[in-house]
Amino acid sequence: MTVEEFEEFYAQAVARLTGQLYVMTGDLQEAQDVVQEAFVKAWVRRGRLERDGQPEAWIRTAAWRLAVSRWRFRRRSADAWDRGSGGAEHVAPPDPDHVVLVDALRELPAQQRRTLTLHYLCDLTVEQIAGETGLSSSTIKTHLVRGRAALAHRLRDPRIEEAPDV
Numbered sequence: 001m002t003v004e005e006f007e008e009f010y011a012q013a014v015a016r017l018t019g020q021l022y023v024m025t026g027d028l029q030e031a032q033d034v035v036q037e038a039f040v041k042a043w044v045r046r047g048r049l050e051r052d053g054q055p056e057a058w059i060r061t062a063a064w065r066l067a068v069s070r071w072r073f074r075r076r077s078a079d080a081w082d083r084g085s086g087g088a089e090h091v092a093p094p095d096p097d098h099v100v101l102v103d104a105l106r107e108l109p110a111q112q113r114r115t116l117t118l119h120y121l122c123d124l125t126v127e128q129i130a131g132e133t134g135l136s137s138s139t140i141k142t143h144l145v146r147g148r149a150a151l152a153h154r155l156r157d158p159r160i161e162e163a164p165d166v
Contacts, residue, residue, distance in 0.1 A: 001046040013056050013059070014035060016056075017035045017056065017059055017063065018035045020060060021060070021063050021064065030067060035063045037063070038059045039059060041062055101155065105151070107150075107154060108150055108151070111135075111143055112143045112147035115133070115140055115143035118132065118133075126140045
């Protein structure tokens with residue numbers, strides 16, 4: 001089947017196939033989607049479609065199988081969601097310290113936040129961070145020092161007075 005023949009076949013069959021799949025699925029949008037996807041699959045094998053002699057039947061079958069596959073996927077997803085959400089009736093609120101820390105981290109420049117995360121959460125050394133980020137070791141150290149200082153300032157509790165230097 002040449003490109004022109006395929007385009008002509010598409011023009012003649014797409015509305016009919018969409019209508020058929022709409023009746024089969026009961027969902028016009030789904031029918032349009034699966035018919036289009038079936039035509040895309042048919043494009044790749046258009047030479048074989050002509051030899052088989054029933055390209056419309058092949059596309060209809062492919063579209064139906066796609067619709068069933070999508071339906072099964074949605075069904076499994078819904079079942080998994082139902083299983084996963086059934087047990088948790090009460091979710092504890094986030095720890096206030098955690099919220100404060102996350103807010104403080106969000107205020108840092110992205111590179112400082114990334115460096116602190118790699119160092120403290122991923123437990124990477126300065127050299128490992130330098131290798132991963134492409135920055136020099138001294139730049140990594142600078143980001144760590146500045147990031148720690150900024151966090152210390154942001155996480156300081158104003159209710160606690162600092163002891164005067166004696």
